[in-house]
Amino acid sequence: xxxxxxxxxxxxxxxxxxxxxxxxxxxxxxxxxxxxxxxxxxxxxxxxxxxxxxxxxxxxxxxxxxxxxxxxxxxxxxxxxxxxxxxxxxxxxxxxxxxxxxxxxxxxxx
Numbered sequence: 001x002x003x004x005x006x007x008x009x010x011x012x013x014x015x016x017x018x019x020x021x022x023x024x025x026x027x028x029x030x031x032x033x034x035x036x037x038x039x040x041x042x043x044x045x046x047x048x049x050x051x052x053x054x055x056x057x058x059x060x061x062x063x064x065x066x067x068x069x070x071x072x073x074x075x076x077x078x079x080x081x082x083x084x085x086x087x088x089x090x091x092x093x094x095x096x097x098x099x100x101x102x103x104x105x106x107x108x109x110x
Contacts (some may be wrong), residue, residue: 004095005052007103008045008083016103018049025082026055026095031075036060038082049103055079055095 009018024041045051057079063072083091088108093100 001054001056002097003052003099004055004081004097005050005099007049008051008091008106009049009103010085010088010106010108012108016105018045018047019085019088019106020045020047020049021085022051022106023084024051024053025084026053027080027082028077029080030060030073030077036077041081053081 007018008022009016011017022045024043025038026041027038028036030036041053043051043053057077059074059076061072061074063070065071079095081093081095083093083104083106085106085108088106091104091106093104
């Protein structure tokens with residue numbers, strides 16, 4: 001487990017404006033880059049847009065049966081975070097350790 005920290009905001013006329021009304025989804029991606037699952041993350045934002053999220057990564061072994069054929073696969077899941085805010089495009093960030101040093105900037109309307 002590790003803590004992913006950052007600051008999220010938007011660019012308006014060359015100035016960084018922090019966002020505090022942002023929804024974050026933790027998305028798990030398999031080794032072929034297909035989205036396996038997605039769930040909301042409870043997080044509180046500071047006035048300056050700062051946040052921290054505890055994340056984990058695990059090894060997955062799954063079996064599925066379709067049309068009487070059993071398929072098994074194993075992979076190390078990758079974690080990505082999807083940031084959503086009203087009036088802004090979703091921002092997708094691959095969660096790595098250490099956390100990014102630059103602020104995360106969302107593209108928003110006027």
